Amino acid sequence: SAVISQKPSRDICQRGTSLTIQCQVDSQVTMMFWYRQQPGQSLTLIATANQGSEATYESGFVIDKFPISRPNLTFSTLTVSNMSPEDSSIYLCSALSGPTFSQFFGPGTRLTVL
Amino acid sequence: QQPVQSPQAVILREGEDAVINCSSSKALYSVHWYRQKHGEAPVFLMILLKGGEQKGHEKISASFNEKKQQSSLYLTASQLSYSGTYFCGTVRGAGSYQLTFGKGTKLSVIP
Numbered sequence: 136s137a138v139i140s141q142k143p144s145r146d147i148c149q150r151g152t153s154l155t156i157q158c159q160v161d162s163q164v165t166m167m168f169w170y171r172q173q174p175g176q177s178l179t180l181i182a183t184a185n186q187g188s189e190a191t192y193e194s195g196f197v198i199d200k201f202p203i204s205r206p207n208l209t210f211s212t213l214t215v216s217n218m219s220p221e222d223s224s225i226y227l228c229s230a231l232s233g234p235t236f237s238q239f240f241g242p243g244t245r246l247t248v249l
Numbered sequence: 250q251q252p253v254q255s256p257q258a259v260i261l262r263e264g265e266d267a268v269i270n271c272s273s274s275k276a277l278y279s280v281h282w283y284r285q286k287h288g289e290a291p292v293f294l295m296i297l298l299k300g301g302e303q304k305g306h307e308k309i310s311a312s313f314n315e316k317k318q319q320s321s322l323y324l325t326a327s328q329l330s331y332s333g334t335y336f337c338g339t340v341r342g343a344g345s346y347q348l349t350f351g352k353g354t355k356l357s358v359i360p
Binding site (some may be wrong): 136148166168176177178179180183227231235236237238239240241242243 | 281283289290291292293296298336346347348349351352353
């Protein structure tokens with residue numbers, strides 16, 4: 136299984152600012168994803184990070200708000216732009232790994248927007 | 250379409266068994282099960298593909314009935330370490346890997 140790390144692990148930000156979250160995988164993976172999870176809630180897919188092309192966003196999420204980069208097969212970033220308190224959440228990246236394309240998650244970034 | 254999990258919460262004593270169900274109104278290609286402890290990332294448990302086979306190891310197993318569009322997770326002889334929130338994630342088509350998660354089932358195992 137892939138081992139995934141994220142930075143930062145948590146942050147407190149001011150309204151109107153932006154935060155970039157980094158996701159690093161210990162091996163090359165075909166697909167990476169970004170999810171959001173409100174405390175005590177389920178996980179919601181934000182987008183699929185495609186290597187060499189633009190990310191694919193789910194309904195309700197747009198590139199201007201959540202720009203994503205995937206410069207190579209082991210790394211991706213998610214930026215939360217022009218933040219508001221409603222963006223306070225846990226952001227998790229995941230990657231496909233193994234012969235059955237199972238999905239493994241990073242430890243998450245806990246974001247609080249004041 | 251978000252899958253529906255039941256029950257929402259369950260409390261077990263050590264050694265008891267539990268079943269968590271996950272159902273969808275749409276046809277499914279695969280079902281993925283995760284366990285998440287408070288403040289931690291979801292941990293992958295198993296994946297079930299079309300074919301209805303039952304998978305598992307030791308005391309945690311699962312089945313997938315594609316005709317009924319549902320999956321069940323079986324926990325036998327529960328241990329304290331089984332406590333956490335269990336999520337099923339569903340994939341609707343071959344070649345698609347985006348997961349849609351249920352709302353989760355909170356499992357508490359007490360001594």
